[in-house]
Amino acid sequence: MEVFLGKPAADGIGIGTAFVVPEPVKRAIKQHRVKIEQTVRGWSRFESAVQSVISSLTQNLEGLSKTDEKDKIQREVFETYILMLEDPVFLKELKDFYETELYNIEYSVQLKSEQYASMLRQSGNDYLAERAQDITDVFGRVLDEMLDIHPFDINKVPDGSVIFASSLSSSDTIVLSKRKIAGLALSKGGVSSHVVILARNYGIPTVVGLEDINKKVHNGETIIIDGKTAEILISPDKTTIDNYKAKIREEFEHKQALKAFLTKPALTKDGIEFKLYANIGTPEEADLAVAEGADGIGLFRTEFLYMAQNGTNSTTAARSFSEDSQFKAYKYVLETMGDKPVTIRTLDAGGDKLINSVDIPIVEESNPLMGLRAVRLSLEYPNLLKTQLRALYRASVYGNLRIMLPLITSVDQVTSCIKLVDEVKKELTFENIPFNDKVPLGIMVETAAAAIISDCLAKVSDFFSLGTNDLTQYTLGIDRENQHVSALYDEFHLGVLRMIQFTITNANEANIPVSVCGEMAGRQDSIMVLAGMGIRNLSMSPKLISSTKELLSRFTTSELEAISAKRLTNIF
Numbered sequence: 181m182e183v184f185l186g187k188p189a190a191d192g193i194g195i196g197t198a199f200v201v202p203e204p205v206k207r208a209i210k211q212h213r214v215k216i217e218q219t220v221r222g223w224s225r226f227e228s229a230v231q232s233v234i235s236s237l238t239q240n241l242e243g244l245s246k247t248d249e250k251d252k253i254q255r256e257v258f259e260t261y262i263l264m265l266e267d268p269v270f271l272k273e274l275k276d277f278y279e280t281e282l283y284n285i286e287y288s289v290q291l292k293s294e295q296y297a298s299m300l301r302q303s304g305n306d307y308l309a310e311r312a313q314d315i316t317d318v319f320g321r322v323l324d325e326m327l328d329i330h331p332f333d334i335n336k337v338p339d340g341s342v343i344f345a346s347s348l349s350s351s352d353t354i355v356l357s358k359r360k361i362a363g364l365a366l367s368k369g370g371v372s373s374h375v376v377i378l379a380r381n382y383g384i385p386t387v388v389g390l391e392d393i394n395k396k397v398h399n400g401e402t403i404i405i406d407g408k409t410a411e412i413l414i415s416p417d418k419t420t421i422d423n424y425k426a427k428i429r430e431e432f433e434h435k436q437a438l439k440a441f442l443t444k445p446a447l448t449k450d451g452i453e454f455k456l457y458a459n460i461g462t463p464e465e466a467d468l469a470v471a472e473g474a475d476g477i478g479l480f481r482t483e484f485l486y487m488a489q490n491g492t493n494s495t496t497a498a499r500s501f502s503e504d505s506q507f508k509a510y511k512y513v514l515e516t517m518g519d520k521p522v523t524i525r526t527l528d529a530g531g532d533k534l535i536n537s538v539d540i541p542i543v544e545e546s547n548p549l550m551g552l553r554a555v556r557l558s559l560e561y562p563n564l565l566k567t568q569l570r571a572l573y574r575a576s577v578y579g580n581l582r583i584m585l586p587l588i589t590s591v592d593q594v595t596s597c598i599k600l601v602d603e604v605k606k607e608l609t610f611e612n613i614p615f616n617d618k619v620p621l622g623i624m625v626e627t628a629a630a631a632i633i634s635d636c637l638a639k640v641s642d643f644f645s646l647g648t649n650d651l652t653q654y655t656l657g658i659d660r661e662n663q664h665v666s667a668l669y670d671e672f673h674l675g676v677l678r679m680i681q682f683t684i685t686n687a688n689e690a691n692i693p694v695s696v697c698g699e700m701a702g703r704q705d706s707i708m709v710l711a712g713m714g715i716r717n718l719s720m721s722p723k724l725i726s727s728t729k730e731l732l733s734r735f736t737t738s739e740l741e742a743i744s745a746k747r748l749t750n751i752f
Contacts, residue, residue: 183413184390184393184396186387186393189366191380191408193427193431195403195421195425197342197402198401199342199399200345201346211283213283219285226285229326233261238258241255261318265318265322270296277292286327293319313347339361342363342365342403344366345364362385362405363386363405364379364386367389367391387406389410404416455716456718458719459478459719460722463510463512463516467516469722473726476522478719479584480522485506503567503571503574511574511578514578523582523584524581524584526584527557529553553587559596566603569604570608573616574608576616582619583619586626586647587627588625589629594640595640598621622641622692623637623644624697625645627651627655628654631679634686634687638686638687643694645695646694648671648698648706650698655675655679656675656676674748677713684714694717
């Protein structure tokens, strides 16, 4: 038996037979010049290929249910592909390059799409980095159409297979969702890729980061794949197989047991109550939050509204997200959650989050994570923030709204935002538009600066929310996307924990609520530490709420405090 270790991507255990997907045919695109009079014909060929791919994607869309929850992600994938193919900004840039440089159209498409993808990979943002693969996939389909290349037919994979491949496209994964697939083992791909998101949605155990794994396994070999431990076992003996079959039964029983927590409050063994909120990126995810028993929305990432308008018939990028469009989105979430609190973060764009909007000029920056982003961008373009605030306050009468400002580093930033809030209130009053005058205005604490001056910020904020992803990155000075230093990224670093503790202390002294909405709020090891530090409000992926309730029910607060104390004093 051989064992290989990768990166966990989608939980679950699968036992099946290895199927190695052949390496894709490499496109041999030679670079050569064309005459200006040939560009019309070349561009026509490109447009024809694009329309062919769009037609195929549209057919796939038409075959999906508009109400089925599992079909929802499939629809989003295909809509995203169409958005990319019809993006007027990219198409204009490509056409200008083609007609100016006079390289053959195939080379021009390959070069510009790869440049776009490379820019996203280097953005420093997980979501955008994973969208780079989508760009490569969809424009790869266009090139295949132009070059008459016919990729491997994923329908040939037999049921019961553990699939080994360098990578798969989202459309391939969707095909597999209709089949009985034991697991996916991929050399490439990240935990936020569409392929992995789909695999999680379909319950397919998935491991990524298995370098050249498709060269180390042979068709027909018995495989065990463990998505949680990221282990791949090749040709295991009968005893090992029996042990994993027992684990599968235990996993199923555990999932059934978690259903009992759906309607229960989050309580420790000694009866201390926690509030568990959901992180969402689209209005529709509020429905999932309700279904999973969330106590409210702890973080609504509004930047996703700008990235694309994923309506049923939407095929164009969001060039400008209007006040009315935002109002409808916020109103939907507030009404869906009823009396439960909904924390909506103002636009966290710029730098690492590239948004295709006429309202947000593209700024070239050598270090975007340190640049014009989040609240800095909003205050640089105050009309952008005012539009969002107007939509938020108009929606405020439909539920329990809280507004949160991202990447705050000074009191002046908060007071500047408060001035804009006052202007919006005066405008709405003058226009006889109803709104809630008492909406809490809080901030995200996600830099060392904010943590250190949290006593001052508490005087101008109604609540704190700790964004532990950026707080860790900025405190340690480590780019977690940089493979050379990513191993040093440690949320349990004593410096990070003390920043968190300092913020909690100052929030408690000011008598304002404090929550955590970063990745630490959704991992079981860090949940125990945070709970022991005094955190009682956690915001996470909706799917993690029941398991977090179950975790908290196994401990007393004194036990959780003891776990935290060891971390905070660096005693292990």
